[in-house]
Amino acid sequence: MIREEDATGREHRDPGIVSLPEEPVDEPRANRAMFVLDGFDLYFGRAHILKGITLEIPSNQVTAIIGPSGCGKSSLLRSLNRMNDRVPGMRVEGKVLFEGDDVYGQSVDPVTLRRRVGMVFQRPTPFPMSIFDNVAYGPRLHGLAKRSELDRVVESSLRDAGLWDVVKDTLRKPATALSGGEQQRLCIARTLAVDPEVILLDEPTSALDPSATTRIEELLQRLAERYTIVIVTHNMQQAARVSEDTAFLLSGELVEFGPTDKIFRAPDDRRTEDYVTGRFG
Amino acid sequence: MIAARPAEGAAGRARTGISLGRRVRHRTAVVLVWLSVAIVLLPLAHMFAMVTSHAVRALSPKLFTTSTAGVAGGLENAIVGTIQLVVLATVAAVTLGVLGGIWVREFASPRAAFPVRLAADVLAGVPSIVIGYFGYVTMVTWLGWGFSLLAGALALAVIMLPYVLRATDLAIGRVSEELRDASTALGATQAATLRRVILRSALSGIVTGALLAVGIALGETAPLLYTAGWSNYWGLLPSFTHNPVGYLTYVVWTFINQPFAEAHALAYAAAFLLMILVLLLNVVVRRVIVRHTEEAR
Numbered sequence: 001m002i003r004e005e006d007a008t009g010r011e012h013r014d015p016g017i018v019s020l021p022e023e024p025v026d027e028p029r030a031n032r033a034m035f036v037l038d039g040f041d042l043y044f045g046r047a048h049i050l051k052g053i054t055l056e057i058p059s060n061q062v063t064a065i066i067g068p069s070g071c072g073k074s075s076l077l078r079s080l081n082r083m084n085d086r087v088p089g090m091r092v093e094g095k096v097l098f099e100g101d102d103v104y105g106q107s108v109d110p111v112t113l114r115r116r117v118g119m120v121f122q123r124p125t126p127f128p129m130s131i132f133d134n135v136a137y138g139p140r141l142h143g144l145a146k147r148s149e150l151d152r153v154v155e156s157s158l159r160d161a162g163l164w165d166v167v168k169d170t171l172r173k174p175a176t177a178l179s180g181g182e183q184q185r186l187c188i189a190r191t192l193a194v195d196p197e198v199i200l201l202d203e204p205t206s207a208l209d210p211s212a213t214t215r216i217e218e219l220l221q222r223l224a225e226r227y228t229i230v231i232v233t234h235n236m237q238q239a240a241r242v243s244e245d246t247a248f249l250l251s252g253e254l255v256e257f258g259p260t261d262k263i264f265r266a267p268d269d270r271r272t273e274d275y276v277t278g279r280f281g
Numbered sequence: 282m283i284a285a286r287p288a289e290g291a292a293g294r295a296r297t298g299i300s301l302g303r304r305v306r307h308r309t310a311v312v313l314v315w316l317s318v319a320i321v322l323l324p325l326a327h328m329f330a331m332v333t334s335h336a337v338r339a340l341s342p343k344l345f346t347t348s349t350a351g352v353a354g355g356l357e358n359a360i361v362g363t364i365q366l367v368v369l370a371t372v373a374a375v376t377l378g379v380l381g382g383i384w385v386r387e388f389a390s391p392r393a394a395f396p397v398r399l400a401a402d403v404l405a406g407v408p409s410i411v412i413g414y415f416g417y418v419t420m421v422t423w424l425g426w427g428f429s430l431l432a433g434a435l436a437l438a439v440i441m442l443p444y445v446l447r448a449t450d451l452a453i454g455r456v457s458e459e460l461r462d463a464s465t466a467l468g469a470t471q472a473a474t475l476r477r478v479i480l481r482s483a484l485s486g487i488v489t490g491a492l493l494a495v496g497i498a499l500g501e502t503a504p505l506l507y508t509a510g511w512s513n514y515w516g517l518l519p520s521f522t523h524n525p526v527g528y529l530t531y532v533v534w535t536f537i538n539q540p541f542a543e544a545h546a547l548a549y550a551a552a553f554l555l556m557i558l559v560l561l562l563n564v565v566v567r568r569v570i571v572r573h574t575e576e577a578r
Contacts (some may be wrong), residue, residue, distance in 0.1 A: 115468030
């Protein structure tokens, strides 16, 4: 549990949030809203990417975002930690609240935000350095330099990502030598090492084989006890397997959002039903 | 290999599966590829053999311990001068070129980047003797430095600059957006991402460009004739201006025109040393780079 042990590197966090009482783990539905989107619009130049998105993403569970290619699901995910900021002509309307703070407001520093809202990408992205340095990258960025502390954070992050037993003797080896699935778990470990509250995953298994995919999915469900997880996926079985809530996006609009069971068994909207039953997409 | 290997047993029939035309085209392509390799490598091998065989009679410890005297002696002054010139030029060109390349790729607006890239590409195409003459007019006479180490090194630096700048620019451009995103998503600022991930990934490309530039600088003669002059003497801590410097390419260029066998041997020895220097530089630096990128600190 890095969250409790790691007192270093956390000085940027709003003290008000740290002192919030922990929610009991055995009450899964008592989750508070981590993200609140209210009439959120996203434009890239003239292109209207997201249209009036309103939804609440609960804490400590897996929320899936599904929809056909180009529906804006990745853009929605990247709006949550302001990864769209570098897109030329990017403009937003409406609100994204992260624990009550306006993500696009003046008071939010995107660099601090991204530390609290980690992200894992479609293809594994190990940095061209050793396994150890990959995991230590974030903590070092945020000022953690003491060797013993780094060793501890790296080990616990790799353990949490289920990779420690694989790499504990090869920490000095280049990360690029790992297999695809291991690289992706390394990327998850790297994200865990900065001790985020939320982990966003953008089709994290689409470049992996089925057994590596299964391992990642199991990992996500374990991590959901401690982290809020939002996953964009192309794979509807995956959404059904790992998530508690699912959002269905179509052409930039949120068609339906609700418990995953309901979205897949008895959706309210005809378009959702067509998509989950494979009539298009 | 493109040609499918026929399955055991059904060899005869499977072979007919690939048309004769395709097999002929495949063979032709393979032959052409090997021929191209030979066309590139044979002249290189021949040149190396020829230079080495002519240089042999001048290769002795004396070559490194005595300076030229007239058209005889050793090459000590030229070796030291070449190293001084190229090291100084490399420091100047790599500093400016890497910073310029970073600016063009990372910070400049497209409108600002375009003229800089264009200028760099044009500069790379300017004949080196023009740069030498420009250096002569500006540094040797106008600034009054005379034939000197600094004038020679700066002329070389101008020749090297566009290669380093464009190599840096392109190497950074080849680093995937995904790596940049991954670093940004961990809460890195643009500067931190650049320093810790982008430049690290681009390092081998930047070094390759710098090595190319160093190789070119080592082999340049024309710009140095106008700026460095020539000297039979050398100093470990030379004065930067007012003293001419010796260098290896001068020996190649002038001694080969002398009617003496010893002068010829020195010219070939100078060429031989230049080739070895470029080769060593490439091997050593590449090895260091590979170690640096793959291993942890």
